[in-house]
Amino acid sequence: KNQVEQSPQSLIILEGKNCTLQCNYTVSPFSNLRWYKQDTGRGPVSLTIMTFSENTKSNGRYTATLDADTKQSSLHITASQLSDSASYICVVSAYYPGGYNKLIFGAGTRLAVHP
């Protein structure tokens, strides 16, 4: 069964600190993995997207890693800011011959950054 599990469910950190969010998946055949940031009441915004051959990708203070062997990904946030408070969603895409893609969403990690 294709699944995406994220941990922790929620996290509270102080402004300026670093944190790491985890994503484990059992999706096959794997196509790509994406991290989204979703502010409360708004649509998700893409942070990174990685294919099988990529093991790290950065977007400003956000750095995502991918280990396709262990089927794990992490999102590291450096020098957190109050505006980082949001839900972070891991999405894994499975690709099937014939052009059929299926997206499997994790439940998200809710991050709160406190001053």
Place this chain on the structure above:
Amino acid sequence: ETGVTQTPRHLVMGMTNKKSLKCEQHLGHNAMYWYKQSAKKPLELMFVYSLEERVENNSVPSRFSPECPNSSHLFLHLHTLQPEDSALYLCASSRQAPGGLTPKEQFFGPGTRLTVL
């Protein structure tokens, strides 16, 4: 702004009403999606309009009816909804490349917060 707009942003309707949600993308994409987001649950893909994707979600009830008149506009028609249909409904779009091997990043709209009384 992501280039994907949705109207209305908030909607309250009774169980006997008929309403429609609208989505418009200004990114030149050729695929559009409807998602449902309930509290504390993962995003649920409802419908896809694309030449290269189809949705494996037979659990969407028939009281939700999508319409895609062209590649820039997407509608979700609602009728005789239930209170459990209250959720955030998100529209997304992407550029589909031939062959399907290129990562298809999706851009999301702000969502419509739907409340069914």
